[in-house]
Amino acid sequence: xxxxxxxxxxxxxxxxxxxxxxxxxxxxxxxxxxxxxxxxxxxxxxxxxxxxxxxxxxxxxxxxxxxxxxxxxxxxxxxxxxxxxxxxxxxxxxxxxxxxxxxxxxxxxxxxxxxxxxxxxxxxxxxxxxxxxxx
Amino acid sequence: xxxxxxxxxxxxxxxxxxxxxxxxxxxxxxxxxxxx
Numbered sequence: 001x002x003x004x005x006x007x008x009x010x011x012x013x014x015x016x017x018x019x020x021x022x023x024x025x026x027x028x029x030x031x032x033x034x035x036x037x038x039x040x041x042x043x044x045x046x047x048x049x050x051x052x053x054x055x056x057x058x059x060x061x062x063x064x065x066x067x068x069x070x071x072x073x074x075x076x077x078x079x080x081x082x083x084x085x086x087x088x089x090x091x092x093x094x095x096x097x098x099x100x101x102x103x104x105x106x107x108x109x110x111x112x113x114x115x116x117x118x119x120x121x122x123x124x125x126x127x128x129x130x131x132x133x134x135x
Numbered sequence: 136x137x138x139x140x141x142x143x144x145x146x147x148x149x150x151x152x153x154x155x156x157x158x159x160x161x162x163x164x165x166x167x168x169x170x171x
Contacts, residue, residue, distance in 0.1 A: 003167040003170060007165070021160055022160065022162055023160060024162070025156055025162060026164070026165040026166075026167055027164060028168075030169060032145065033148075035170060048146060049153075050146070051141075051144070052144060055141045056143065056153060057166060059136055059138040092170040094168075095168075102163075104157045106157050106160055108157065128163070132161070
């Protein structure tokens with residue numbers, strides 16, 4: 001449900017991100033056919049790629065933990081996502097992988113990185129977008 | 136492994152150099168937990 005919530009939030013901000021001179025893409029984990037089905041079901045309006053080996057996740061230090069599911073904050077976020085219509089469906093990909101958000105410049109410099117502390121701990125898009133520098 | 140050396144996959148199961156995402160302009164990359 002958190003991944004669906006994340007792409008729904010991003011879909012609403014695509015134009016703002018583009019207006020600031022940035023591409024917007026998403027990367028998931030799991031097989032390409034899983035990603036393709038997800039993109040079709042969620043009507044994603046920006047490019048989606050997949051990282052079956054989670055190499056990029058590892059390179060950025062994104063967290064993978066079973067413990068997060070025990071945290072009350074995660075339950076609250078799960079309720080938030082569910083109440084917003086992003087119900088949990090069958091999980092495809094690593095169920096214990098957490099997400100994140102990165103901004104990378106044309107020279108390959110990592111300009112910003114948010115590592116989700118646990119499930120549903122998405123980056124604050126208002127702050128991210130406000131900080132985008134097209135240069 | 137360095138981020139810029141990583142190869143990801145398109146939805147059509149084709150290899151894609153992640154560095155091509157930011158080759159012409161900066162990119163915001165959202166990493167999803169999974170699909171579900």
